[in-house]
Structures are given as C-alpha cells and as structure tokens.
Amino acid sequence: xxxxxxxxxxxxILFIPSIQSQEAPGYALHWEQEDNYENGYEMKFTSAWExxxxxxxxxxxxxxxxxxxxxxxxxxxxxxxxxxxxxxxIDAVTVQPxxxxxxEVNVFADTQICLPDTSCEDGEHGPVKLYGLPAYGVQDVLNxxxxxxxxxxxxxxxxxxxxxxxxxxxxxKQSLSLWPDCAGVVEACDGEKSSATPIENHPGWDLKAGSxxxxxxxxxxxxxxxxxxxxxxxxxxxxxQLSIKNxxxxxxxxxxxxxxxxxxxxxxxxxxFYGGYAFTISPSSSHLxxxxxxxxxxxxxxxxxxxxxxxxxxxxxxxxxxxxxDNSEEAAKDGGNNISFEESSSLPHVSFSLxxxxxxSAAFARNRSN
Numbered sequence: 313x314x315x316x317x318x319x320x321x322x323x324x325i326l327f328i329p330s331i332q333s334q335e336a337p338g339y340a341l342h343w344e345q346e347d348n349y350e351n352g353y354e355m356k357f358t359s360a361w362e363x364x365x366x367x368x369x370x371x372x373x374x375x376x377x378x379x380x381x382x383x384x385x386x387x388x389x390x391x392x393x394x395x396x397x398x399x400x401x402i403d404a405v406t407v408q409p410x411x412x413x414x415x416e417v418n419v420f421a422d423t424q425i426c427l428p429d430t431s432c433e434d435g436e437h438g439p440v441k442l443y444g445l446p447a448y449g450v451q452d453v454l455n456x457x458x459x460x461x462x463x464x465x466x467x468x469x470x471x472x473x474x475x476x477x478x479x480x481x482x483x484x485k486q487s488l489s490l491w492p493d494c495a496g497v498v499e500a501c502d503g504e505k506s507s508a509t510p511i512e513n514h515p516g517w518d519l520k521a522g523s524x525x526x527x528x529x530x531x532x533x534x535x536x537x538x539x540x541x542x543x544x545x546x547x548x549x550x551x552x553q554l555s556i557k558n559x560x561x562x563x564x565x566x567x568x569x570x571x572x573x574x575x576x577x578x579x580x581x582x583x584x585f586y587g588g589y590a591f592t593i594s595p596s597s598s599h600l601x602x603x604x605x606x607x608x609x610x611x612x613x614x615x616x617x618x619x620x621x622x623x624x625x626x627x628x629x630x631x632x633x634x635x636x637x638d639n640s641e642e643a644a645k646d647g648g649n650n651i652s653f654e655e656s657s658s659l660p661h662v663s664f665s666l667x668x669x670x671x672x673s674a675a676f677a678r679n680r681s682n
Contacts, residue, residue, distance in 0.1 A: 337375045337469075339407070341460055341476040344368035344414060352453065352479035361395075361424045361446045361485075361536075367417040369458065369476055373407035380406045380464035383415065387480075388455040394447045395422035402458065417458065423447050423482075446485075446536040449574050454480040486535035486612050488572070488619040493588060496525035516624035522597030526558070529608050529621070532586035533572035540571045542613035544589055551595075551604035554625060559591040563613075593625055601629040 343349050345368070355363040373379050383402040390398060398421040407413040425447045457477040462469065491510040497517055510530075517525055533539050541563055546556035573585040593606075604625045609618050 338472070339371060339373045339375065339379060339381070339460075339462070339474060341458070341474045342370050342372070343476065343478065344370050349478045352481045354481045354483055355419075356483050357485055360422075360444070362420070362422045363482075364420045366419070367478065369415050369417060370412050371405060371407050371415060371460065372412045374410060375465070375469050376409050377466040377469060378406060378408050379462050379469060380404060381415075381460050382463050384459045384461070385417075386457045386459070388457075389452070390454060391423075391447050393426060395424045395426040397421060398454075400456075404463070406464075417456075419456075419480075445534055445575050446482075448482050448536060450482055450484045450537045452482060456480050482536060484535075484537050484614070486537060486539045486614040486617065487533075488531055488539065488541070488610055488612055489534050490529055490531045490608065490610050490619055490621045492608075492621065492623040493528040493530050495527040496593075497527075514623055516626060517593055518626045518628070519593060519595055520628050521595050521599040521630050524592055524594045526590065526592050528588035528590055529610070530586055530588055531572065531610055533575060535574065535612075535614075537574050537614065538571065539574075540613040541587075541589070541610050542616075543609075543611035545609040545611075546591065547607045547609070549605045549607070551599070551602055551625075551627065553596040553599045554604050554606075554627065555594045555596070556606060557592050557594055559589065595625070595627045597630065599627045599629060601632050602627050 349367075353367065355365060358364045371381050382404040385400050385402065387398050387400075398419060400420075401418045402415060405413045405415045423446055425445045455477060456479075457475055460474045460476070462471050465471070489510065492514055494511060494514075497515060517527075519525060529544070531541060543562050544559060545561065546559065548554050548556060572587060575585060589610075595604075604627060605622055606625060607620055607622045609620050611618050
C-alpha cells in the first residue's frame with residue numbers, strides 16, 4: 313500500500329501541467345498571408361489613381377459550437393477631398409467548431425483630388441487643374457483595422473471583439489505632363505491662363521525663314537513621388553531645315569535644374585511643382601513656306617518612361633514674306649490717312665540654362681456643408 317500512494321501522487325503531478333496548458337476556448341483573427349503584410353501592403357493602381365484589391369483574413373474558432381461573425385472597419389489618416397473615398401466590403405462568415413473560415417476584404421478607392429462642393433473635373437485652384445493629381449504620395453501610410461463581432465452563438469459563448477490591422481501603402485507611380493508655353497507666339501494663347509496649366513488649342517509659332525524665337529516647354533510632375541527630367545529631345549517632322557536648339561538634352565541626376573517634386577496635398581493646401589525648359593526655334597533662311605510639326609519627348613528619371621507633346625511651326629519663306637510686306641505697303645498708300653501700325657514687341661532673351669518656375673503653394677478656401 314505504501315508503494316501505491318507515491319505512484320498515484322506522481323501521476324497527478326504529471327497530468328496537472330497538461331491540463332493547465334490547454335488553451336481556453338475562443339476565436340481569433342489573422343491574415344492568410346500574414347508574413348507578406350509585416351511591412352504593410354502596397355496597393356497597386358488599376359487605372360489613373362484608382363486602387364482595387366482584396367485581402368484574405370482567417371477566423372479561427374476554438375469553441376465547441378459554431379459562431380457567426382460580422383465585420384466593421386476603420387481607416388486612419390484617410391483624406392476626404394478625393395473622388396471616391398475608400399469603400400470596403402467584408403461578408404459575414406459562419407465558422408464551425410474547432411475550425412477556420414476565410415473572409416475576403418474587398419477595397420476600392422479613387423484617390424484623385426476632388427474638392428468639395430464642385431465637380432471633380434472642374435476642380436481648379438487658380439490656373440492649376442487639380443483633377444488627375446493624386447491626393448496621396450508614396451510617403452502616405454493608411455492603417456486599416458478590421459473589427460470582428462460574434463453575432464450568433466451558443467449561450468455559453470461570450471460576445472467579445474477581435475481586431476486585425478494592416479498598413480496600406482501606395483505604389484510609386486510617376487507621370488509627367490508637358491506642353492509648349494506661349495512665349496514668342498504672335499497670336500495670344502489665352503490671356504486668362506498662365507504657364508501653370510496646359511494651353512488648349514495652342515496656335516503654334518508663325519515665323520519668317522531666317523528668324524528665331526525663344527520659348528519654353530513646361531513640364532509638371534503629376535505623379536505621387538519626386539521625379540526629375542533625365543533627357544529632353546525635340547523631333548522635327550517633314551522640315552529638315554527647321555532647327556530646335558539651345559536646349560539641354562540631358563541632366564545630371566536630380567540636379568537643381570531637373571528636379572520636380574511631388575505635388576504634396578494635405579487636404580487643405582497643396583504645392584505644384586513644374587519647370588520651364590528653354591529652347592529656340594530656328595528655320596534656315598532658305599526654308600520654304602511650310603507647316604512643320606515638332607514633338608518634344610521628356611524622359612522620367614524615375615522610370616525611364618517617355619512623355620510627349622507636339623506643337624506646330626508655320627514657316628514663311630523670304631519670298632512670301634517680301635510679297636506680304638509689299639502688299640502691306642501698297643495698302644498703306646491706297647488708304648491715305650487710314651494708316652494702321654502693327655505694334656511689335658521684342659521679348660528679352662532668356663539664358664539657355666533651365667528656367668525653374670517657382671513652386672506654387674496655395675491654400676484652399678473650403679466650404680463644407682454641415
């Protein structure tokens with residue numbers, strides 16, 4: 313009998329730890345690919361500045377009874393002045409005892425800047441067109457938190473909440489917009505527009521053979537991170553005697569002349585970065601009368617992607633120009649005292665080096681309805 317009692321005590325000691333180590337019943341959440349989300353999830357753009365993606369989560373039920381779970385969500389640091397805010401759909405799931413069930417988190421948003429109380433397409437601040445600009449940059453991080461609630465269960469199961477979160481990051485996307493300025497154009501482009509916005513129906517240049525005119529290509533960063541112009545090319549079509557000169561064809565990496573900062577948008581203010589790149593149009597003195605097309609290519613340093621714009625140059629031969637001048641003189645003689653004078657202006661020469669246009673910062677006056 314004395315030998316049996318110590319044996320029973322030993323068995324009790326061995327079984328006590330195993331009983332204590334058993335997990336209490338409950339439920340928990342985790343991401344299906346949790347290791348991939350340790351440093352956050354990078355959202356890819358499907359078109360323009362839209363994001364659309366799905367994440368898979370898992371509910372683990374260690375209760376001895378089935379549970380039904382519904383979900384809600386919260387996004388921290390979300391900006392409100394965008395075309396369509398983040399829309400998230402998560403279907404409820406039922407999880408059987410001691411099993412797991414996957415749930416899908418579907419996310420959509422259009423993150424272009426859209427001011428309140430206005431049509432997105434008409435959103436402008438001064439001369440700057442906002443629609444098409446991203447509201448978020450690569451430096452922005454949004455925290456998505458999913459909250460689960462048990463909505464149907466056995467009376468023995470407590471109604472506790474569980475949460476699951478992930479940092480949402482934005483895919484880097486670089487985009488340059490370029491257009492010819494109006495400098496040196498005889499016909500006014502648009503008196504109400506500045507060089508901060510593309511000129512619709514740019515009239516091009518009308519030049520006499522043998523003359524020259526200086527102007528600029530305006531390049532704006534419409535991506536979501538800092539960029540720079542690494543290369544600039546001008547291609548003349550059909551006019552071998554027309555030259556584009558006095559421009560820098562390549563730029564050192566992110567030098568003071570080529571860097572284009574991201575258009576930082578805080579929801580109440582923004583800064584638009586763009587630069588003016590000088591060039592000279594020069595038809596030879598023997599150039600015949602002809603309409604020439606010039607295409608300019610700007611290469612993004614960040615992606616090596618090439619962005620383009622075109623403009624026209626109407627060249628008048630010396631013979632045609634002489635005839636026009638003779639006709640003008642005859643008209644002046646016939647007109648007697650009705651002599652008209654055409655005012656001409658001489659534009660100051662701008663140095664060949666890149667003209668940097670000052671960063672434009674602006675604050676929005678925002679009217680919101682309560």
